Amino acid sequence: MKRKALIILRLFIGLILCSIGTVMTINGNLGFQPWDVFHQGISIMLNITMGQASIIVSAIVIIIDYIAGEKIGWGTIFNMLVIGTFMDILMLNHLLPVFNNEILRIVSIIIGMLSMSIGSYMYIGAGLGSGPRDGLMVALTKKTKKSVFIVRTVIELFVLVIGYIMGGSVGIGTIIMVSLVGYFIQMVFKIFKFDVNKVKHRFINDDIKYCQGTILRRVKKIL
Template sequence: MINYKYIINHNSIVNKVKLFIKLFLGLFLYAVGEVMTINANLGLAPWDVFHQGLAKTFCITIGQATIIISIVIVILNSILGERIGWGTLSNMLLIGFFMDFLMKNHLIPVFNNILIRIIMMMFGMLVLGIASLIYLGVGLGSGPRDGLMIVLTKKQRNQSVLLDPLLKYLYL
């Protein structure tokens, strides 16, 4: 007699592989969007300013700074009780890695023309939005920084209107 309880469900494995491919695609696209906004050279998002400052201060890459800060934030999120998922851990390690890969190999160009740089900045932000939709849509956990906002909002009884600007300017 066959015990069906121990037979591996092929569809389940295929679905999990598809889920992780979608997660990694979203994280790679997120890194593409980040590098596009950085290479547009029109200013940085608050977290990127922080990462760039750490990178220059400690002679590391911006991707390495992103990973280090992500690790610190994930530890803080865990202490504060936020759920840490595979998406959170993947985000923590892969976005910085992908950013360094893209920048080291000059896969995202740097332009001198201001009009092209503005278009690149806007397209980079669009890519960031689509990438977020993809990787968050998988449902394997939010990114470290999003998780920090979630846990702090829960702790402050939904006063995120005050927390978001405070966090963005606190580390500047």
């Protein structure tokens, strides 16, 4: 039980760090990362918060992932709920600073990318499933037989363009994040000596099978 509690704690700390990082990049106010451009476009179109838009988009992506044959973990579900919820808590209550100085805005973006990278290391390492958008990338990579780089680039360009058309913010910050976020993640993984390929994820299907097996064994004992 203690080990499971630590895994869940690690998952939530990672997701909260991702939320903090996302809001820091938004507060930089120099243009958003592609998915957040899309979220902002959705929020403008539907008159909802950025966090609510993130949750809606994540839910749709999870459905697409499932239809495409990707396994869904509890971490995937909590990724959808926790990040969007904490984004709203942080933004609506102004819990993180917003800078006017150009240099401090860039610093805010850099801190945001670092926080998101550490958060990714934490929640992926929990082994409870990948995020909805990562699942989409994997699913499309399998279906199209194209490289991860090509698939990720196409996905991010698509959501960036659609989000921009709907009113999302694109700027120098967008270019900075698209260019550097991968390096930040790679750097954090290297510092913590973390190999994402060695993580064995536990999916919701595994828990369902475990529960079914437990019930069947107890029924057999009764009979």
